[in-house]
Amino acid sequence: MLGDGSVVRAGQVVIATGVRDELPAVPGLAQRWGHDVVHCPYCHGWEIRDQRIGLLATGPMSAMQALLFHQWSGQMRFFPNGTEFPTAELDKLAAVGITVTPGPVTGLEVTDDQLTGVRMQDGTRIEVDALAVPALTRARLNGLEGLGVEVTTSAAGVAVVADPAGHTSVPGVWAAGNVVNPSMQVSEAAANGARVAMTVNTELVLQHADHALQRRQSDTGRV
Ligand SMILES: Cc1cc2nc3c(=O)[nH]c(=O)nc-3n(C[C@H](O)[C@H](O)[C@H](O)COP(=O)(O)OP(=O)(O)OC[C@H]3O[C@@H](n4cnc5c(N)ncnc54)[C@H](O)[C@@H]3O)c2cc1C
Incomplete structure (x- = not known):
């Protein structure tokens, strides 16, 4: 019908x-989706090359996805956001130069229609130009x-x-x-x-x- x-x-x-992309419950992600909140290094990597890229973890594959985005920028930061990762995986990220920032992410900072940072639960503001979010997908x-x-x-x-x-x-x-x-x-x-x-x-x-x-x-x- x-x-x-x-x-x-x-x-x-x-x-x-x-599919429907299912984003984590951080306010503002949906509004920036496809602009400076992105999900795929093969779709968006070139556009965000050399920027300060954060990766907001959504599940166990996220550490690997951080490595894929890291090809595009030497300024990469990984936010586990409550997901537990084996120490060996976090050590691997650190070894290639990815900064790991523990703690919950609670919001985004946007200035003049451009992502400028993420807010952590403890009030810290971390500057990023793009945020990679490996969204879960539902048929x-x-x-x-x-x-x-x-x-x-x-x-x-x-x-x-x-x-x-x-x-x-x-x-x-x-x-x-x-x-x-x-x-x-x-x-x-x-x-x-x-x-x-x-x-x-x-x-x-x-x-x-x-x-x-x-x-x-x-x-x-x-x-
Ligand atoms: C932000 C973003 C950026 C991307 N960038 C790239 C890129 O640079 N290069 C690339 O190759 N890929 C990119 N992709 C992936 C690309 O979008 C997908 O590979 C592609 O769209 C899949 O095509 P599809 O036909 O299977 O599904 P879709 O393109 O999602 O098409 C499904 C269609 O079905 C319609 N539909 C759903 N339910 C119903 C219903 N009940 N009745 C009628 N119609 C319905 C939807 O509205 C939609 O039009 C990107 C994806 C995202 C989310």
Whole structure:
């Protein structure tokens, strides 16, 4: 059913609804999202190169993500923000020159529409020009819950389970792009969509031929 209440009938459905990025509960993050609060070193690294970059941890993968952002700047700071990390991982960050600042982050400082710093719970203000936040991602399935497709939950979030051709756990329901794998960038998501479209088309053509054969056999009385 569409938003205007009309109903579209289809024998096959491809879910390509992407993900919802879930940010930690620090006020102001959503307003800066995609500007100077960013999530991906491969999408935003060049734009924030050589700046004072902070990384706000959101889970166990965040120390590794700090190393990826560190390629772009020698002024990198890591905020565990309550997540526990093995000492060996924190030592690795320190060894490459990333400053680790413990304690909860409670807010952002923004001046003239530019991020200038983060506020710590103890009142300290730490200057940063960009804040990396590896958001958790949740497959967008609003309105599609009734299909009952299998989803998988990991440290990165929730994704629809589909094979490389796009088959989900429900026959006739397919999935492509970020809804299946949130780490796909635009080119990969588009290629995945094209691949799934080819498979859907192939299966429809084969199904059509099977039905034609069945009709022909029943018309001629052959079994
Ligand atoms: C801040 C940011 C920066 C990024 N920068 C880059 C970059 O520089 N380079 C790069 O390659 N990738 C980048 N990415 C990743 C890129 O956005 C994704 O790889 C890509 O958008 C995935 O495409 P998709 O079609 O799977 O999902 P989406 O692009 O999310 O498309 C899903 C669409 O489905 C719609 N939709 C959802 N639910 C419904 C519904 N119920 N009914 C109808 N429509 C619905 C959504 O509104 C949306 O238009 C960035 C991502 C973010 C968040």
